[in-house]
Amino acid sequence: MASMAGMDPEAYAMTDTTDLFEIIRTTRSMRRLKPDPVPPALLARVLEAGTCAASGGNQQNWRFLVIRDPAIKAAAGAYYTRGWHEGVGPRYRAGGSAPGTSPERFERMLAAAEHLADHIHEAPAWIVPCLSGPRGSGASIYPAVQNMLLAARALGLGATLTTLYLIHEKECEAAMGIPEGFHSYAILPIGFPRGKFGPVRRAPLAEVVYDDAWGRAWS
């Protein structure tokens, strides 16, 4: 497949595709979502992709809470909104832009993140991936999360991995009705995207991959 470097993002505006590498390269955070409901059959495909992921010892100590109830999304989403405005948003605004992206693009990302912070409760569906036991690294749930993000993208659905609600972890988990003995590791707001899918922006391999010796750039 041709490299995406330098290609017009419009070239990647298709809503669904089955080419795995195309999906990987265009699974961006889609933070502006339409309010239209997500057909349950599509949600089921996303969730099934999640449960195909690996977990330590194949223990599958996961549960996936799907939240579509507007009252629950409003109550829990308020903690997300607070977390953004009270801490995360100002912190990102005070820092530099991310590697592999321009200041303008980074500013657009922050604007989209702020939009999500103010509208997360309007996303038609949330998937909240949870694990049993004390809060841990999430190594046995984030593979499922990534599978679900890729599956959503493949189906033309937009989603974002969000964790900033964890600033108000206890209150937000209580609002979502997560019982004792389980912890949530993300909220994935999912819906049909308002914008178009496009390539992710990342630093090139030469900057992040080393060849046999630490610091020797991969070529």
Ligand SMILES: Cc1cc2nc3c(=O)[nH]c(=O)nc-3n(C[C@H](O)[C@H](O)[C@H](O)COP(=O)(O)O)c2cc1C
């Ligand atoms: C561990 C983790 C936590 C994240 N939490 C949030 C979040 O709370 N809110 C948000 O808008 N994006 C969140 N993101 C999304 C990242 O900001 C996003 O993936 C990154 O800026 C790259 O942009 P892209 O996904 O569009 O390529 C999170 C991503 C990861 C991996």
